[in-house]
Amino acid sequence: MTPNPRFAAVLFDLDGTLLDTAPDLGAAVNHVLQREGMAPLGDEVIRRIASDGALGLLKAGFGEEQLAQMDTPALRQALLDYYADHLYEGTRPYPGMPEFIAWLNAQGIRWGIVTNKPAFLTEPLMAQVVELPQCGVIVSADTLPVRKPHPDPMFYACNQLGVAAHDCLYVGDHIRDIEAGRAAGMQTAIAGWGYMAPDEATHEWQANWHFADVAALHLWLAQIVVAH
Numbered sequence: 001m002t003p004n005p006r007f008a009a010v011l012f013d014l015d016g017t018l019l020d021t022a023p024d025l026g027a028a029v030n031h032v033l034q035r036e037g038m039a040p041l042g043d044e045v046i047r048r049i050a051s052d053g054a055l056g057l058l059k060a061g062f063g064e065e066q067l068a069q070m071d072t073p074a075l076r077q078a079l080l081d082y083y084a085d086h087l088y089e090g091t092r093p094y095p096g097m098p099e100f101i102a103w104l105n106a107q108g109i110r111w112g113i114v115t116n117k118p119a120f121l122t123e124p125l126m127a128q129v130v131e132l133p134q135c136g137v138i139v140s141a142d143t144l145p146v147r148k149p150h151p152d153p154m155f156y157a158c159n160q161l162g163v164a165a166h167d168c169l170y171v172g173d174h175i176r177d178i179e180a181g182r183a184a185g186m187q188t189a190i191a192g193w194g195y196m197a198p199d200e201a202t203h204e205w206q207a208n209w210h211f212a213d214v215a216a217l218h219l220w221l222a223q224i225v226v227a228h
Contacts, residue, residue, distance in 0.1 A: 023090025
């Protein structure tokens with residue numbers, strides 16, 4: 001796909017892309033694990049599976065076989081309750097993200113969030129992120145009847161911003177992010193700083209670009225804007 005010389009909008013996944021939420025997600029699952037007499041998960045494990053949500057974290061902590069014999073809904077709710085009370089303690093925007101967002105605003109490039117995190121967590125979390133200005137749209141897991149990798153949340157975000165999907169760049173750290181963006185006709189970029197295993201076969205995701213950090217994404221987009 002030929003790069004768009006002037007993106008109208010940049011949309012971000014939330015966990016592992018815009019924000020590093022692993023510290024608080026990890027604290028929540030470890031709270032539940034230790035309550036049940038289990039060993040806590042290490043940071044490396046948490047970061048590798050944080051994009052898999054509460055259930056993925058519980059599976060990593062208890063093991064699928066043991067978890068299947070427990071009251072999984074109650075454990076999941078306990079994790080979510082703890083997390084909801086500690087949303088922005090260790091969580092922060094990734095290095096370079098506040099500067100990148102400020103630059104997007106200065107360039108008149110709209111930005112927003114499309115996440116599979118439910119709104120009861122997304123909205124209070126973003127309200128506490130004082131390092132970032134308010135974005136143009138937030139699409140959560142339950143904003144629509146479907147979520148990523150379905151493209152409808154992407155189209156909804158574009159409609160709210162008043163831009164065409166083909167004029168948007170979507171940045172995410174999971175294959176479902178790239179699948180959703182591609183299905184919507186967006187150009188896509190892998191957030192190489194996000195939550196993925198070191199041996200993740202990201203080349204199979206068919207994204208347009210892959211960036212190691214926010215600074216690389218910022219520099220690339222700035223060069224496109226200057227060139228055009």
